[in-house]
Amino acid sequence: MSGIHVIDETRLRKAVPLDLAAVDCIDAAFRALTDEGVVMPPVLSMHLPRANGEVDIKTAYLPGFSGFAVKVSPGFFDNPARGLPSTSGLMILFSAETGQVQAVFLDNGYLTDVRTAAAGAVAARALSRKDAKHVVILGAGTQARMQLQALTLVRPVERAVIWARNAEKAAQAARDCAENLGIVVESTTDCEGTITGADIIVTTTPSADPLVMADWLRPGQHVTAMGSDQPGKSELDPACFKRADLYVPDRLSQTRKMGELRAAIDAGFVVQDRDFAELGDILCGSAPGRGSPDDITIADLTGTGAQDTAIATHALAAISTRGNAR
Amino acid sequence: MSGIHVIDETRLRKAVPLDLAAVDCIDAAFRALTDEGVVMPPVLSMHLPRANGEVDIKTAYLPGFSGFAVKVSPGFFDNPARGLPSTSGLMILFSAETGQVQAVFLDNGYLTDVRTAAAGAVAARALSRKDAKHVVILGAGTQARMQLQALTLVRPVERAVIWARNAEKAAQAARDCAENLGIVVESTTDCEGTITGADIIVTTTPSADPLVMADWLRPGQHVTAMGSDQPGKSELDPACFKRADLYVPDRLSQTRKMGELRAAIDAGFVVQDRDFAELGDILCGSAPGRGSPDDITIADLTGTGAQDTAIATHALAAISTRGNAR
Structure with a gap:
């Protein structure tokens, strides 16, 4: 052919x-x-x-x-x-x-599954603490499993917790990941309790309502939100934008329309035309990344061509x- | 697979x-x-x-x-x-x-070549006189050959002329078509002289300047313009819109942007929001087609998904x- x-x-x-x-x-x-x-x-x-x-x-x-x-x-x-x-x-x-x-x-x-999970690893490698050991994944689907796997490639992950509303699905995902990755993976339905102890949090749900509240975040954490890829979806409390030290979009023109930034703009926490350096700018060294081990960083991934x-x-x-x- | x-x-x-x-x-x-x-x-x-x-x-x-x-x-x-x-x-x-x-x-x-040529036949079957025997094709490329072939499927074509600026290319296309279709096919570089004698005229060029002037058209003729598929291209003198009895777009929203209609609007011969029935409306019988054997009809084909x-x-x-x- x-x-x-x-x-x-x-x-x-x-x-x-x-x-x-x-x-x-x-x-x-x-x-x-x-x-x-x-x-x-x-x-x-x-x-x-x-x-x-x-x-x-x-x-x-x-x-x-x-x-x-x-x-x-x-x-x-x-x-x-x-x-x-x-x-x-x-x-x-x-x-x-x-x-x-x-x-x-x-x-x-x-x-698409591979490139989406790989983007999570790229964001974590650029923004999370190098010693990040404890990961929390929100969601129990394919991306939940693959995002966790991707993080183990770039950070010394020792322990993970998978959260889902459905306890059985969370437990199944945790079993699958533990077997596949050879690390300790637990499951929970308690979102607040598990997030406060994490070094890296990855949200992988199609939720239209915030799952991660701003006052649950702790110094030094990195959050990757990759579930929202349409206007109307949102996984982070818009107040997270005030709590975080650094917000990094994959593509600003897209996250303004359909990422976590959309919800933050709608809620009045960010002005529409505010400029943010993109993940690529940080990778190239033309914009600063994490400034200190205590910074809270957020990556907003909507997926790009x-x-x-x-x-x-x-x-x-x-x-x-x-x-x-x- | x-x-x-x-x-x-x-x-x-x-x-x-x-x-x-x-x-x-x-x-x-x-x-x-x-x-x-x-x-x-x-x-x-x-x-x-x-x-x-x-x-x-x-x-x-x-x-x-x-x-x-x-x-x-x-x-x-x-x-x-x-x-x-x-x-x-x-x-x-x-x-x-x-x-x-x-x-x-x-x-x-x-x-795409097949569906584009077939659209020319659909337009001619809907709009040209049933006894159309004499065809003129402007252009000497793949679509020139295929538009002529398509017309022979729907009308009793006996004789065709292929016009191109380049005499050699016109002659080659004419030889190819004659051999392929078993009809008389001649070539010319005289556009006006050949158009006046045609029953059906098909323009297949990427020309940005009009090739067919309004006062060359004769009662009973049908013109299919299919070369223009971008803003800036145009094969018909905009005054043809005044001379014709019926103008038929393949898709009005497209011909307004990039068909012959675009040039006619720009030249002030047609107002921007004027409504025209589409080829499909005529095929379905919800809009009138050719009204008399002496009508001049124009089909504007830009190609659709x-x-x-x-x-x-x-x-x-x-x-x-x-x-x-x-």
């Missing part, structure tokens, strides 16, 4: 694990986002009320990357009743020089190196 | 010819466009100045169609110097019920029927 790689989910799961190489590739994506040659159009969103579905299309051109990805992510919410997952989709990698198709990744969202371009480029390299090419 | 069809250009050229079935499928797309359940977002356009390229992404959900397509069309203008075509790309067909990927068509724009969804659905059916499935 004229040199085009067509790779399915099973092969991608083997060839593109969530490892330090994936984290470094997403780190490079955030750095590249600071280049003025980046082209990242707004997400194309198509709502399909008759099918109870929606389709999001993301893309980004990053200077220095040999390809650019186009990702199509359908979400069809009647699927579970049919025994199918709600989300599916694929990524296509094009040559950044000629526009020709290089690879089609029929990943059903797996590469730049991450898709980076993980797709990384996946093609991994597939080619492994001699797995079609 | 979990039931997903991955089909390359060579197989698509065999399985999806430009025939009456393709024309009827695009006819159905135009009719479906009149349904209020249609969801057709604006085109996502990404300009890549550093690569001298651009990428367009189109999609549309059409009630009554079992799938919806997402089309990615890259154009990289330094490619010819590398011995590669400027344009490439692919279409992906998703289930309209579950959002799951059904097929990936690595067509390099072939399905609806056509992509229709041709992709048609292609999957053709592939499946032929037992060509992967």
Whole structure:
């Protein structure tokens, strides 16, 4: 098929694990986002009320990357009743020089899971204390598991707690993570009690109401909020913006619209046009990160087409190196 | 690969010819466009100045169609110097019920060529005189050839003339068409002289300056302008809007922005918010078409995501029927 790689989910799961190489590739994506040659159009969103579905299309051109990805992510919410997952989709990698198709990744969202978890590790590596040992994860789904795994790649995590409203789901996620990661992982339904003892807190829920209250936060903590990716979702009490010493968006133009920043602006805690350095600026050293071990830092991750371009480029390299090419 | 069809250009050229079935499928797309359940977002356009390229992404959900397509069309203008075509790309067909990927068509724009030519036939079948025998095509590229072929499917074409500024290219296109279609095809570089004698005129150029002047038009003629698909392009003298009895856009919201209508509005011949019935309205009988054999009619085709969804659905059916499935 004229040199085009067509790779399915099973092969991608083997060839593109969530490892330090994936984290470094997403780190490079955030750095590249600071280049003025980046082209990242707004997400194309198509709502399909008759099918109870929606389709999001993301893309980004990053200077220095040999390809650019186009990702199509359908979400069809009647699927579970049919025994199918709600989300599916694929990524296509094009040559950044000629526009020709290089690879089609029929990943059903797996590469998105990896690049999203890797971004959590990049944020923690840039912002959390180097000695962070105790992690709390809010949520018990795929990202809860993968965010915890990603943190173990960059910090000396010894103990984790998984919180969910549903005790059984939290316990199951904790068992899975303990077995997979070889660390102590507990579960709880007590949010306040567990957050106060954490070094790193990662929120992974689709909650529309705050889960983390400002006065629960303690000096030295780092919070990564990655659950909110739509206007109307929010996991942090807007007062966290007053309590924190540093707020870091993945992409300011996006977090203003659909991140935790949106809720903080709506609540009057932040003015609409206030400027914040992005994660890429801190990675590149053009903006300061954590100032002291006692600072409270917040990373607001909404997900970017730049991450898709980076993980797709990384996946093609991994597939080619492994001699797995079609 | 979990039931997903991955089909390359060579197989698509065999399985999806430009025939009456393709024309009827695009006819159905135009009719479906009149349904209020249609969801057709604006085109996502990404300009890549550093690569001298651009990428367009189109999609549309059409009630009554079992799938919806997402089309990615890259154009990289330094490619010819590398011995590669400027344009490439692919279409992906998703289930309209579950959002799951059904097929990936690595067509390099072939399905777009077919659906674009088929739209010309749909417009001519709806608007031109039934006895139209003499066709003039402006331009000598792929669409010039395919528009002429498409017309022979719906009208008793006996004779055609291909006009281009470059006499050699016009002559080559004429020879190719004569051989392929078994009709008389001549070539010319005299635009005015050839247009006055035509029953159907199709403009297929990327011209930014008018090629067809209003006072060259004769009673009974039908004009399809399909070359302009960007603001700044225009093939018809804006005064043609005064001379014509009927103007028919493929999608009014698009032709206002980037069709012949754009130039006519800019020239003051049409007011910005003037309403026009679309081709689909005429096909469905909810708006009148040609009123008399002496009417002059103009169809303005800019290309829609609806056509992509229709041709992709048609292609999957053709592939499946032929037992060509992967």
